[in-house]
Amino acid sequence: TRTSRPQRILKAVQRKATVGDPQSVITAIDHFCRHREWAMNVGDEKGSILDSVVNEVSPVTVLELGTYCGYSTVRIARLLPPGACVITLEFNPDYAAIARQVIKWSGLEDKVQLVEGASGDCIPWMKEHFGVQAFDLVFLDHWKERYLPDTKLLEECGLIQKGTVLLADNVICPGTPDYLEYVRNSPRYNSHYYRSHLEYTKAEDGLEKSVFLGY
Numbered sequence: 630t631r632t633s634r635p636q637r638i639l640k641a642v643q644r645k646a647t648v649g650d651p652q653s654v655i656t657a658i659d660h661f662c663r664h665r666e667w668a669m670n671v672g673d674e675k676g677s678i679l680d681s682v683v684n685e686v687s688p689v690t691v692l693e694l695g696t697y698c699g700y701s702t703v704r705i706a707r708l709l710p711p712g713a714c715v716i717t718l719e720f721n722p723d724y725a726a727i728a729r730q731v732i733k734w735s736g737l738e739d740k741v742q743l744v745e746g747a748s749g750d751c752i753p754w755m756k757e758h759f760g761v762q763a764f765d766l767v768f769l770d771h772w773k774e775r776y777l778p779d780t781k782l783l784e785e786c787g788l789i790q791k792g793t794v795l796l797a798d799n800v801i802c803p804g805t806p807d808y809l810e811y812v813r814n815s816p817r818y819n820s821h822y823y824r825s826h827l828e829y830t831k832a833e834d835g836l837e838k839s840v841f842l843g844y
């Protein structure tokens with residue numbers, strides 16, 4: 630049977646990127662997805678906004694919801710200082726298997742913990758299992774209907790504390806209307822919309838950054 634799209638993305642990384650060079654992995658995936666086959670990576674345009682938020686927050690612990698092929702995991706991890714790490718959750722085992730290899734090719738495996746499972750099941754175990762107090766940055770990029778319930782679950786588990794920054798992909802396309810309404814109307818969040826485009830296209834999309842103000 631045919632290879633999968635994630636397998637073809639990994640092949641492009643292995644053909645075009647240099648082992649241990651995260652930027653070359655990012656460039657190889659963006660080139661493949663722009664010129665060969667579209668895929669749902671955050672991409673270079675929104676990726677630059679992600680970079681600027683990571684640099685502004687200088688997080689010690691990052692939670693990424695939705696790994697896919699590991700493109701944004703590599704973007705985030707390449708900016709982290711020694712001792713900082715990103716925990717990334719992926720429900721789909723085929724995506725997780727490819728992401729592990731992409732992350733390894735980039736040489737950033739020491740800064741990444743990839744967890745396979747459903748966010749709703751894994752989040753309640755984060756504190757106990759990973760010794761996490763609270764996340765400094767959460768990048769939401771998984772099933773769009775899970776953004777709001779998982780944000781509420783993170784609040785209930787005490788994994789979001791005063792100053793925690795939530796950065797959500799795809800708030801326009803495919804769209805996360807209930808999540809947007811919540812963070813924009815809640816007195817406990819300060820929200821800002823970064824207007825951009827759906828990865829590798831001219832369609833509008835954007836990132837919503839929401840800072841938790843505490844209770």
Ligand SMILES: O=C(NCCO)c1cc(-c2ccc(F)cc2)cc(O)c1O
Pocket residue numbers: 669670671695697770771772773798799802803827828
């Ligand atoms: O579903 C998504 N992510 C979770 C996967 O487990 C996702 C989808 C799309 C997209 C797809 C189809 C289309 F027509 C437009 C957008 C884009 C993204 O950036 C995404 O993150």
Ligand SMILES: [Mg+2]
Pocket residue numbers: 669670671770798799
């Ligand atoms: Mg996305």
